[in-house]
Amino acid sequence: MEAWLVALGASLALGAVTLAALRDRRIMARIAAAAGVESAAEVPAAVRSSRERADRLETSLASVRADHDAFVESMTQGVLVVGPDLRITAANGAAYELLDRAPLSLVGRSIIETFIDTNVEATVRSARDAGSATIEYAPTGADGRRLLIRARRSPDGGSWMLLEDIAELRRLQQIRTEFIDNLSHELRTPLTTVSLLAETLAREADAAGDTVPPRMRERIGKIEVETGHLVQMVSELVDLSRIESGGGLGPVELLDIGAIATTSTERLRLFAERQGVGLRVEVAERVPLVQGDAARLGQVLVNLVHNAVKFSPDGGDVTVRVRAGDAEVVTEVADHGIGIAPVAQARIFERFYKVDRARVRGESGGTGLGLAIARHIVEQHGGRIWVESAEGVGSTFSFALPIAGPPTIPARRATSEDPAAS
Ligand code: ADP
16 A cells, blocks of 8 residues: 555544534533533542432431321321312321211312312312311211311412311300300399499489598599499390390391491480580482391490590591491591501401500590490491501501392481580
8 A cells, every 4th residue: 555545544533533522522511511520530420429419418308208198198188179170189198087978089179079068168268279278168978077168279280278177266255255145145244233323322422512521432433433434345245145145136228337437426426525526427429228137236346436536636526437348338447546556457456455545534444345245236237347547647447248139328427526526
């Protein structure tokens, strides 16, 4: 073979080897960069350490999953995982127990098949759409059992359901209601007698003039005021337990809330004048009628107006407004008094809740039951009650009642002003 041919062959082979080596080096450099190391020599060690890390992660993931499963299994509340198609994909032991089902029989079933209740299915749907929803459910067959079901939307577009047995809670609530009911009924008669005696004593002390020392007269006055508070507290307790046990409403008729607002406010005019607070009622034109118990709704208004006056400063003013809303009649009682902090606003409709006993001027305060009673009465009428308030600015308590339907009150404008305040 010619020498030049041999040389050409050799240099081509060398070139090919050099190119392959260059390509390998570039590949190795890329692998090294991807592995986060400086040179190709460090790659095997880096791969080994990544694999160890992955193994460790897998082990700890398995342990977290085991902990999570053990935790969910140990819960006394039932847990159901529901897919976007409203079928159960997982359930813990408590769920089987609370729903009285054989092991493993829930997975794959639809919500309607499981609960045989369209309301439960609607609750899960509304949790899926709105984020969360709650319902009380009585499983058929499980004697006396009542479940509170809380549903929440899950990240995969399905929902989680938490089931809690509240039969015991309801039983204890029943015992508490009966206890308060019995106690308040027992206390009412002797307390009314003591209150009447205190009143008589105060009158006699007044009539006796200077023969009764001023300190004694003052003490008799205090006894009269405090027994008055006790009598009011006990009668509100009797009221609350009667309303809570569902027996609160008297005759239900078509009502003009504007007229009830006006008469209820009038009942408090003297009290407001004594406190130096102006009262005003504004009733919009053509307010539709509502259906309800006039005495009970009057009680709600008296309570709201009484509070508004009580928590207003001397020279303050309280306005009661009645207007038609969408499918409901809205009544507002607005004051420019001390207001209520946001944290307390969430609790004032609870029984016995009082923001701060030291804030009320002139008297030792109420019972903390008035708003609880008002809420029960409004809810018994199918309505809702709420408060908007800012500390130091004032509060507006509102309640809305469903419209009874046509006919409406004839056109008119009712406004009553407090002459003393204007
Ligand atoms: P009470 O008999 O104490 O007035 P309520 O249930 O009527 O009981 O009210 C509960 C608490 O809510 C009151 O003690 C008071 O702290 C607060 N509250 C109610 N109405 C008003 C208001 N208009 N302005 C400020 N605080 C109020």
